Amino acid sequence: MTDKLQAPSNNSYDIVIVGGAIMGASAAWFLSNDKDFDGRVLVVERDPSYKNSSTMHTNSCMRQQFSAELNVRISQFAADFVKNLRSYMGGDERVPDLSIRSFGYMYLADTEAFADVLRENIKVQHAAGAATKLMSADEIKRDYPFYNVDDIVLGSINLVDEGYWDGSAVFDWWRRQSRERGIEYVQNEVVAITKNAAGTRVESVTLNSGEVISCGKVLNASGPRAARTSRMAGIEIPVEPRKRYSWIFRANKPLDRDLPLTIDPSGVHVRENGGGTYQCGGHSDIDPAVDYDDFTMDFSLWENHVWPILATRIPQFEAVKVQSEWAGHYAYNTFDHNAIMGPHTEVENFFFLNGFSGHGLQQSPAMGRGTAEFMVHGEYRSLDMRPFHYERIVANRPIIEKAII
Template identity: 75%
Template sequence: MSVIDSQTDICFHTWPGDKNKVGAIKPVFANVPARSSYDVVIVGGAIMGAATAWFLADNPDFQGRVLVVERDPSYENTSTMTTTSCMRQQFSTGLNVRISQFAADFVKNLRRHLHGAEYVPDLSIRSFGYMYLADTEEFAETLRASHAVQQQAGAATRLMTPPEIAQEYPFYALDDIVLGSINTVDEGFFDATAVFDALRRASRDRGVEYVSNEVVAMSCNPTGAKVESVTLKSGEIIACGQVVNASGPRADRTARMAGIELPVEPRKRYSWIFKAEKPLEVDLPLTIDPSGLHVRENGGGTYQVGAHFGPDPRVDYDDFTLDHSLWESEAWPIIATRIPQFEAIRLQSTWAGHYAMNTFDHNAIMGPHDLVENFIFLNGFSGHGLQQAPAMGRGTAEWLTYGEYRALDLSAFNYARIPAGNPIMEKAVI
């Protein structure tokens, strides 16, 4: 359901996480670009494309023109809009920890980062934390190793024994648990939609052009070393200096237009919101059960669940079909076993979204292609892209402007590691 606000020329619509809640802002985009040539064409206008566009527009050293092409400006099925809207610092690599630390600062100081724009809200992070529960000594060792990485990066992660967990969170059933890991500093829920809306509006205010269209083809020079133009679904051919692939779970499709194979594919994830007959007395951390299911506080006696079960195959780009049997047969039994107080609950809503899964090493793929030098990757975030968008958008804008990363060295994520066969595995993928 949508309603146009004629004063601001924007459209407010609901999103899957709460069917009764008005939230995301959908600008009314033009369908055809105003020009036939741009310095940067960003393919995909969700959170990664919007973050890159903002940081480019905000950089005084960048003087070029930017076009963002978004195939569906309702964003209904994007990973951005079907997310759990959380951030964490509990990663297994120090660089991913530091990326989330910048995200936390960016969210809490959004108005300052966007230079005091009056439409930017004051935001905070509801820091109920992530609770990883290990039911084997092997998984406990993984948590201990990750804890050492997180501590070195300055995160406030704590390891907890089962009695310690029971003391602070008495609602868990812990008979099978060996160890827990939690961080309640800058780790939890944030208003991701507000951040996305602000980035998009701020970049447009700085001159970035967004169009409702789709890139369907690319043309390279005779040697194949440079993308010279993109072709839109409406027929226009747009010359470009550089192309940014920010097309989420469709990233491999976009890459193939330039003759590039990319190990990113859409993987389906289910989400549910339920209301508890007896809500918990304290906020529920985003709890990662050893089964892989996660459940978190949602507010007002409601809770959000996310999971996949069994094999995890590639799915079609437009496959958001629900398997309604999973709630009764898989999700609810796990929840009620781990938190017995959730035996009496009422399901309120269900939806499916896609991870842009990097099958190579579950980490971001950034920087230029090794042969097609002006084709820039911003892909493969494997479920943690929303919280990484501020740092990754900033880094991509730096690369486009200077040919290097400046604020935070993200070169470990450059595409070059893929043909070289040098993965940097992220173990903390939910």
């Protein structure tokens, strides 16, 4: 691999971004879009094929059904950004017109306790302007007759700006336009970070190819490898890779209408994929941290756990054929399953964009925008993202988000 490493064109940058997948690409593009910023930016990506990145293994869906208002607002900006991508990108006629296939997320509650959570969540969502609605078991059966709802107490769904979107197109255009504006991407890897004598600032990063790069600020956008990157600066963060499994299958008898992204009470989720195919995901009951390079598939999980749940919830899925399957990684924040962003409390020029725990793709527009704002201006000029700052980890002040998949 060392023969493929690329040396940067300069030995000093205003901002070095460690990781060029969806979060690093978003931050880089928003930096390039800030008229008050004319600094040099280097994005260091170890694998520009991104084949094992969380970005490539995503469901590529967005939802507004969160229990924290800020998370709802973040997804609302994502929806606006996707639907108006060309406008956000300066009217560039090469940029495609995108839309959201709003089949919605269907949360199914099989206990009164979980139903109460849905009832509380919808108050937050409605206050933020989301179109979520609650459905009784009979109403679910009326609108989606393929479900088995014998054990269901309540459902929750939103059919506005909630569903599939083309995340890969946004990702591609962020990188393409950033490069055209002077953002430099290199295939390389940060292997060491050097701080000043007081330990209060990063002075340089060392690349796998040997170059020592001076930097004004460093952004950790390295996905499931976030803790490894932070440790180079002597910083611990509660982010680890957790394995998540996905399957695409074809039903012998496809459903007669779109299947919402259905979150079964078991935690297994499944959604419309188009053309009589469906995508589902889940994980084993034992859910340890895994090695950064462990993408081994557990082939027994489908037969013994996932398929029986699907076939019980949607009897038409008793006869299906798996077409593809893979294992990917969540960048799992063990502290509170929410983003960690903003500056470190002591190493003042080390910034985080980590720990998204499965909802990173849909949050990437707002997170990249907020990160660029704070790194350039020292404040947020759109959504106030301070609740996600690293300092909450030190203060043991978790953000309670009840709508985690």
